Amino acid sequence: MVDDTLLETRHLTKEFAGFVAVNDVSLRVRRGTIHALIGPNGAGKTTVFNLLTRFLPATHGQILYRGEDITHARPAEVARRGLVRSFQISAVFPNLTVLENVRVALQRKLGTSFHFWQSERSLDALDERATELLAQVDLASHRELLAVELPYGRKRALELATTLALEPELLLLDEPTQGMGHEDVGRVTALIQRVARDRTVLMVEHNLSVVADLSHVITVLARGSVLAEGPYADISRDRQVLEAYIGSAEPEAAV
Incomplete structure (x- = not known):
């Protein structure tokens, strides 16, 4: 069987002065999919994005893109290879x-x-x-x-x-609907569906209705570690995921 993995991390870890922000994260993003990375505030989602795009160096672990090790590549080289990101703040x-x-x-x-x-x-x-x-x-x-x-x-x-x-071959979207009203959320969701027809998307998103509408696979982070992974139907019933979101300040974060 042909391996359709476009992006893979192996035991990816990031420490800041003894604090482990990303802890042993291994994930696979398949070609042609929309893969969501979700979790409570402080779960390490944006830090993972910064590691993938080499804005931050990893403490341990590997990042593979198209099967090639890019763990120590420069950010500009990563972008030239086709791994391109957007940011939470409009730029x-x-x-x-x-x-x-x-x-x-x-x-x-x-x-x-x-x-x-x-x-x-x-x-x-x-x-x-x-x-x-x-x-x-x-x-x-x-x-x-x-x-x-x-x-x-x-x-x-x-x-x-x-x-x-x-x-981009792989489009990384960091909170694409953050701060938007209902009408804009619907419009941007439709745009993401449209542009994803001929590329792969990895997105961080708090709005779980958007995640449910768009995603083929969801990886849930909590305290820097992978808590669960799978389609929305499975994730939304996972007891550990439900517990991780209890008491969250984000109104969208009720699974």
């Missing part, structure tokens, strides 16, 4: 237009990111692809708006478009 250029934000991301493939002295017309070749990406996230009609003028949910959609411009 767009507020005083550039929606179209210009996506063009900036597309420049990386042209190798012109630092050619500040070139005419803006040299970037016109990127407009067609930028418009296609904006259409994927329902922002084509907003292309001439300044990013600062977008509502919060649309800013997150723009961030998704700029992330897609990097042509």
